Amino acid sequence: MGEAILFTLFSLSAVAFALGMVFRRNAVHCALHLVGVLLSLSGMFVLLHAQFIAAIQILVYAGAIMVLFLFVVMLLNVKGETPLLTPGSAKGFGFFFAFIAFVELLWIVVSQGGTEGEPAPVPALPPNFGSPAEIGKILYTTWLFPFEVTSILLMIAVVGAVVLAKRKFA
Amino acid sequence: MGSMGVPTEYYQLVAALLFTIGLIGVLVRRSALIIFMSIELMLNAVNLSFVAFSRQHGQMDGQIFVFFVMAVAAAEVAVGLAILVAIFRNRETASVDEVHLLKG
Amino acid sequence: MDAAFLIESAVKVLIVLGFVLLGVPLIVWMERKVIGHMQDRIGPQRVGPFGLLQTIADGIKLFFKEDLIPGQADRVVFFLAPALSVITAFVALSVVPFGDKVTVFGRDVPLHVADVNVAILWVLGTTSMGVYGIVLGGWASNSKYPLLGGLRSSAQMISYELAQGISLVSVILMTGTLSLAGIVAQQEHMWFIVPQFFAFVIFLLCGIAETNRAPFDLPEAETELVAGFHTEYSSMKFALYFLAEYANMMVVSAVAISVFFGGWRGPFLPPVAWFLIKLSLFLFFFVWLRATFPRLRYDQLMAFGWKVLLPASLLNLAVTAIVVALTG
Numbered sequence: 267m268g269e270a271i272l273f274t275l276f277s278l279s280a281v282a283f284a285l286g287m288v289f290r291r292n293a294v295h296c297a298l299h300l301v302g303v304l305l306s307l308s309g310m311f312v313l314l315h316a317q318f319i320a321a322i323q324i325l326v327y328a329g330a331i332m333v334l335f336l337f338v339v340m341l342l343n344v345k346g347e348t349p350l351l352t353p354g355s356a357k358g359f360g361f362f363f364a365f366i367a368f369v370e371l372l373w374i375v376v377s378q379g380g381t382e383g384e385p386a387p388v389p390a391l392p393p394n395f396g397s398p399a400e401i402g403k404i405l406y407t408t409w410l411f412p413f414e415v416t417s418i419l420l421m422i423a424v425v426g427a428v429v430l431a432k433r434k435f436a
Numbered sequence: 437m438g439s440m441g442v443p444t445e446y447y448q449l450v451a452a453l454l455f456t457i458g459l460i461g462v463l464v465r466r467s468a469l470i471i472f473m474s475i476e477l478m479l480n481a482v483n484l485s486f487v488a489f490s491r492q493h494g495q496m497d498g499q500i501f502v503f504f505v506m507a508v509a510a511a512e513v514a515v516g517l518a519i520l521v522a523i524f525r526n527r528e529t530a531s532v533d534e535v536h537l538l539k540g
Numbered sequence: 541m542d543a544a545f546l547i548e549s550a551v552k553v554l555i556v557l558g559f560v561l562l563g564v565p566l567i568v569w570m571e572r573k574v575i576g577h578m579q580d581r582i583g584p585q586r587v588g589p590f591g592l593l594q595t596i597a598d599g600i601k602l603f604f605k606e607d608l609i610p611g612q613a614d615r616v617v618f619f620l621a622p623a624l625s626v627i628t629a630f631v632a633l634s635v636v637p638f639g640d641k642v643t644v645f646g647r648d649v650p651l652h653v654a655d656v657n658v659a660i661l662w663v664l665g666t667t668s669m670g671v672y673g674i675v676l677g678g679w680a681s682n683s684k685y686p687l688l689g690g691l692r693s694s695a696q697m698i699s700y701e702l703a704q705g706i707s708l709v710s711v712i713l714m715t716g717t718l719s720l721a722g723i724v725a726q727q728e729h730m731w732f733i734v735p736q737f738f739a740f741v742i743f744l745l746c747g748i749a750e751t752n753r754a755p756f757d758l759p760e761a762e763t764e765l766v767a768g769f770h771t772e773y774s775s776m777k778f779a780l781y782f783l784a785e786y787a788n789m790m791v792v793s794a795v796a797i798s799v800f801f802g803g804w805r806g807p808f809l810p811p812v813a814w815f816l817i818k819l820s821l822f823l824f825f826f827v828w829l830r831a832t833f834p835r836l837r838y839d840q841l842m843a844f845g846w847k848v849l850l851p852a853s854l855l856n857l858a859v860t861a862i863v864v865a866l867t868g
Contacts, residue, residue, distance in 0.1 A: 284477055288458075296469075297473065327509070329701075333675070360463030404497065428518075
């Protein structure tokens, strides 16, 4: 019962914040709405037994990535766009394609991958499912190579960002 | 519902909704910053989907994938925002309608 | 999730909230008194015995002051920013253990609001969310000095967060758990300050920078930025920022105690008393620093964070990792 209430709460706030993000004019407000979405999703991750991912979501996404966004928005001092949305028929096509994509996704979710009948029951999970220790065990055995590649990717990103943001190539 | 918990389908539905909203943002907004944020929203919708399936199948590989998505998103944001700052310095605009030439 | 658990949690939340709300006026009083004596003055002495009620009087004064909002301010964000600051400081305290288990009405009640297995990540995450309160406050005021203060503080807090997190990782390497209660449990024979002295020094320096206290109080810098991000704030909103700063000091002290000083452990006295004694000593240290050191220059601050603290914390982490790997 508790999960159902919290799920309703988090999903409603996530969708509401997401709508606010897309249709707000001021870029700072948009960024704040996105932070709201990220925090709601973090709550949902806890409901889904992913405590480590939930904590990382707050620490990395909300605490670091979005601060960077906010920093750039304030630095550039971008004025709100007028008009808000892209003009002409492109706007209509945009909504139309998004609608089609949603119908497709909905169809996949509702058809449950081809199986008929009631939604599959939620399986019972071991108590340490999603804990940092368990995540670490998989991460440093099965996924060791992708993990190392990720570190190289981050290194490249740091160098790239510094080169791009420098004022002059001296 | 009782002790059974919320079925995975409900989480998928929320993920689909968030993904669509993000898609709308990418397709109809004009500011590159907002488009960027919408892409983050779509990535997060997919993350929710991964974590929900991870619980459904009782395997943590889905959560590992979310971890990698976050790392890639961090790298993407760092480089993407640097590009935006560079464009803004040269052109005084963040609108994708006005930055359509690949020379500069 | 039974009713007893819900009631127990609610009571603990209320106790922690009350503790912070009552503790902050006491800390402010202590700060004024201690700095007073350090500067050869007396400090507050008029309101109540030893001037103890001075802070309460100040709070009441702030409460009745006119609440000014700049004409060009972003009103919603202007309201939201101080609230965010306070909330992030309060929720971080929810994972800190205050004492051993106590038995109330036949139930074993552990003395922390929540023992989660990601406690340290939670504390780091909430403190990094605290940046929003300051940056948004600076931005929403729509005024030059607050914006400068806000941008400075976000750069400062992001820079020092890195070294702070890495210094905690070296302790986590030794304990193998992220839970603060678990870390306290492993310090029965030896406090972690002994093997991890450098990590503690780095953590404390970063903690002072994170809470924007002197000598790292550049975001506020009364003399050059006219109080930085809260220049335009008055009345209760200003009081909230004030509250958040002191609550954040409590968070840093409480985490440092739990991770490096054995938490509530100590001989003879009850656990909660030991926790409070250690907390007071830490807060006294914060005040002592403020009375002693002049403010750093901005480039000195950034250079210190990136060129000294971060490499030092990485080196400490590498040495710890090698030792842990060799000794098993």
